[in-house]
Amino acid sequence: MTWRSRVLAALAALIATTTVGAGTGAAETTGSRGFLPAVDREVQFDVDGTTTYATVHVPAHRAGHRMAAALLLPGSGPTDRDGNQPPVLTPSTLALITDALGGDGVMTLRFDKYGTGQTGLGQYRGNPGRIDMAAFTRQAAAAYGALREQPEADPHALLIVGHSEGALRALLVAPIVRPEPVGLALLAPQDQRLLDTLDRQLAALIDQDVAAGRLTEAQGEANRNGISRAIADFRAGRPVDTSGIVPTIATLLNSLFGPLNTRYIRTDDAVYPPDAARKLHPGTRVTVTCGTADTNVPCWTTPPLVSALADAHTSGPGLKILPDLDHFLHPAGTPANDKTLAPAALQALHDFTRPWRRD
Known part of the structure; x- marks a missing residue:
């Protein structure tokens, strides 16, 4: 798919009480040392009259252990819980991030936002023109609540990881949820209006x-x-x-x-991302990535956001410049639908999770 086609397709599609579902059963039995295998389970939660469908990934862990838990937020347009816009754009960005975080012992929740996957448009089906930025933010905040209520989640180690527009939404969600997240990973973030x-x-x-x-x-x-x-x-x-x-x-x-x-x-255009960044709680661990081959969010647009994070007295890895990586965290020239994350992107995630990494 050409650069022109990808941009036009993505931009043109900009609109378009937690209940735990049945798990796979894999975590119901323990090994000889009480070690539970990794498991994916389907969950759902209601917000504004719409049921949202999601997947929770729980890494292998010792029985009874509470672990860091990250909400994953997708980019713009009809991007589903895996980070795809099927059938055209399927890089599986969020599914790959799930795997990377799981390897560090961080559980995740990712969901089908409005207009995607199993969730669809929900209450907006009859009039999709009513949907706005606040609706997506409320949905993401409800997803954070669903993650917080998972039995394996450590309520003192809740994180948000957002890609592209999802990173902007992470900035909007963080100040309004409780407890506030202790860490945010802003990957190739929307950093301008x-x-x-x-x-x-x-x-x-x-x-x-x-x-x-x-x-x-x-x-x-x-x-x-x-x-x-x-x-x-x-x-x-x-x-x-x-x-x-x-x-x-x-x-x-x-x-x-x-x-x-x-x-x-x-x-959406009413939000200036650096202004949202200044509302983060002091001490929040934050990483920001920019790929030098990212033509969607080039590195030269990043400084105002990074400065705003400093104004908010956030901590953590800060800005990570990823040489020769594109918007989907691939090496430059890699097909958009390639289902891998570049080593530099994986390292940025590992650096972010260091305080919560499984021994």
């Missing part, structure tokens, strides 16, 4: 068209100006005119700024 990110990404696509000779320099400048103007008009509540913009990008903007997506786009 949504429409600033969109403007930059679409300008990069135009630059590629100019470099490839598909547009002249003058056409490129006109398109970049047209995109910025359309975004400014949307933010100001004025009619959006996409005439003169290349058709694929004009179609994307018309979709994002149409009635189905307007509420969500406005409420």
Whole structure:
């Protein structure tokens, strides 16, 4: 899938009481030393009139041992509990993070957010245009509560790990849940306002068209100006005119700024990630990753977020620059659907979990 197709597909799809389900039974018997094998179990929880479906992974552990527990939050668009947008984009980012954290003895919960997987749109099915950023945040907070109530979870060692937009949501969830998480891993985080990110990404696509000779320099400048103007008009509540913009990008903007997506786009764009970061509890252990080959969230956009985390007096590994890694934590040039995490990304996760790592 081309870079252009991946960006357009992902961005165009931006909208679209805990009950423990039956486990596999593998954890019901212990070994000769009381050591329980790893197990996945399906759970569900209700929030705002919708049942959300999730998977809890419990690593192998000694019977009765409480362990660190991490909520995993997916990126933008219809990204499901495994970090996939089937059938097109299936890197399994969150499933791979589950495996990495499990190897360190950290249990996880990952869930199908609104518009994905088994959860679907729930109460928003009849009118998906009503969904907004706050709804996704409430759903994630309820997922955190479901994780906290798992019998193996240590309530004093609750973590949140978010990828891309999921990292922004981690910043929004952390101050409103109790107990507050003791650690956050912000992986390739959304670190600018949504429409600033969109403007930059679409300008990069135009630059590629100019470099490839598909547009002249003058056409490129006109398109970049047209995109910025359309975004400014949307933010100001004025009619959006996409005439003169290349058709694929004009179609994307018309979709994002149409009635189905307007509420969500406005409420996401209203959040400036560094402002959210300043609300974290002092001492929270935080790691931030940026891949030098990440064209979605390039490293040069990261400093305001990192500075805000310092203002909040967070601790921990801090910024981890991942040489030659892309947005999906792959080495540059790796197919987007490759189901591996690069060693540097795995090391960043291991460094983050160091205080809670299983002996």
